Amino acid sequence: SFALVIILSTFIFCLFSCSFLFPKKSIDDPLLDFYSTDPAPHTKASLRLTENARTYLKEGKKDLAISNLNKALTIDPQNPFAYYFLAQIKQSEGEYKKSNALLDKAKQLFNPFPFWKAQAYQLSSQNWEKLEEMKTAKAHAKKAKEIYPDL
Numbered sequence: 001s002f003a004l005v006i007i008l009s010t011f012i013f014c015l016f017s018c019s020f021l022f023p024k025k026s027i028d029d030p031l032l033d034f035y036s037t038d039p040a041p042h043t044k045a046s047l048r049l050t051e052n053a054r055t056y057l058k059e060g061k062k063d064l065a066i067s068n069l070n071k072a073l074t075i076d077p078q079n080p081f082a083y084y085f086l087a088q089i090k091q092s093e094g095e096y097k098k099s100n101a102l103l104d105k106a107k108q109l110f111n112p113f114p115f116w117k118a119q120a121y122q123l124s125s126q127n128w129e130k131l132e133e134m135k136t137a138k139a140h141a142k143k144a145k146e147i148y149p150d151l
Contacts, residue, residue: 025115025150031081034113046076053085062089080109084120096127103127118148 031047039047053068066089072082087102103124110117125140144151
């Protein structure tokens, strides 16, 4: 009986605290997985375009990615993921201030998505570093860790 209590207690502990049961979030996870409720149809359509854009980015098809992200924002101007990936593109083009402007919008809209909000702060930190604004870069990196410590 005591052994059963120990085994059951260990199982319950692992169920609620062992990380292998809760895989770490990844920037490659489907965007829809970050929603706690089923989003509206226009949001889903916008997310599909954003997912397409992410695929195009991985394939090096930047123009197709930009086109899909702009369409995504036309359908749903509140899609923070589209702003984030546009910011990534601007960063890759060396347009750090434009990237940060897009990230500012994304950060406002990422409130329900702490993992992604932290990603946006981390990307803006990199931009500030490139702009040689080290104090701001460090502040944004710190904010990213505060929002999502596992980053």
